[in-house]
Amino acid sequence: QLQLVESGGGLVQPGGSLRLSCAASGFSLDYYAVGWFRQAPGKEREGLSCISSSGGSTKYDDSVKGRFTISRDNTKNTVYLQMNSLTPEDTADYYCAATTKTVVACLRGYGMHYWGKGTLVNVSS
Numbered sequence: 001q002l003q004l005v006e007s008g009g010g011l012v013q014p015g016g017s018l019r020l021s022c023a024a025s026g027f028s029l030d031y032y033a034v035g036w037f038r039q040a041p042g043k044e045r046e047g048l049s050c051i052s053s054s055g056g057s058t059k060y061d062d063s064v065k066g067r068f069t070i071s072r073d074n075t076k077n078t079v080y081l082q083m084n085s086l087t088p089e090d091t092a093d094y095y096c097a098a099t100t101k102t103v104v105a106c107l108r109g110y111g112m113h114y115w116g117k118g119t120l121v122n123v124s125s
Helices: 103-107
Strands: 003-007 010-012 018-025 033-039 046-051 058-060 068-073 078-083 092-099 112-115 119-123
Touching (some): 018 033, 018 119, 033 068, 046 103, 058 068, 058 103
Antiparallel strands (some): 003 018, 018 078, 092 112
């Protein structure tokens, strides 16, 4: 079964950190750019960050630039999102997705081949 599985979400206090993981099974992420997205209740999905297949290129939305860091370990077929300085506004379901397109297209959610089912991040005191 070809799928992406997110993990690492949970409850965290404001100012805290979490690291999300996106693991692929049934296929190799080596040829895919991978992005992280989120959707809060009542809001549209937004692209947060994307990383190229080699890891040599990354792109961030302004809302998370300087706080979130995307990385990948192709030997583990996994992409990560390190999230620091979290605020209640970061509360949402977080999803990863994979595409063969550029990181620019990825951040816009264009042409994504695979989507995970999401992991919930709740930032609250």
